[in-house]
Amino acid sequence: MYEVAMSPLARRRAQQSAITPELIEVVLEHxxxxxxxxxxxxxxxxxxxxxxxxxxxxxxxxxxxxxxxxLILADDVVALAMRALGQPASRYGKRRR
Known part of the structure; x- marks a missing residue:
């Protein structure tokens, strides 16, 4: 296993969502x-x-x-790790309030 470059926010969100480093590597690979x-x-x-x-x-x-x-990637760094919930069209877009 190798160390995946992740932002602090991605590490925190992955931990909150029960996404392990092994799971992140599997998603990046496949x-x-x-x-x-x-x-x-x-x-x-x-x-x-x-x-x-x-x-x-x-x-x-x-x-x-x-x-x-x-996984949201920015310049080949994992910027955010999250679970896919909700409508696909609104999942990846900007949030408007």
């Missing part, structure tokens, strides 16, 4: 969906096909935990 948020930021996660491949390779328990994990 992610096959990328959503551009801005010029420098992208959200990555696993598709259903990617989850099937991960399930065959590493087992069902890890694949089920990785299914809802979304």
């Amino acid at each position: 992610a096959d969906l990328e959503f551009r948020i801005s010029k420098r930021k992208a959200a990555i996660r696993l598709s259903n096909e990617g989850l099937s491949a991960l399930r065959e390779e590493r087992g069902g328990a890890l694949a089920e935990r990785a299914a809802s994990v979304v």
Whole structure:
């Protein structure tokens, strides 16, 4: 295992969401969906096909935990780790109040 470059906010949010460093590495390694948020930021996660491949390779328990994990990358650093909840259209966009 290697150390993943993460922002302090990403570490805190990952801990709050029960996302382990192993799970972050698995998502970084197997992610096959990328959503551009801005010029420098992208959200990555696993598709259903990617989850099937991960399930065959590493087992069902890890694949089920990785299914809802979304990582926001900024300049190849994990800026935020979160669970995928809510509508997909509003999940990655800017929050307006």
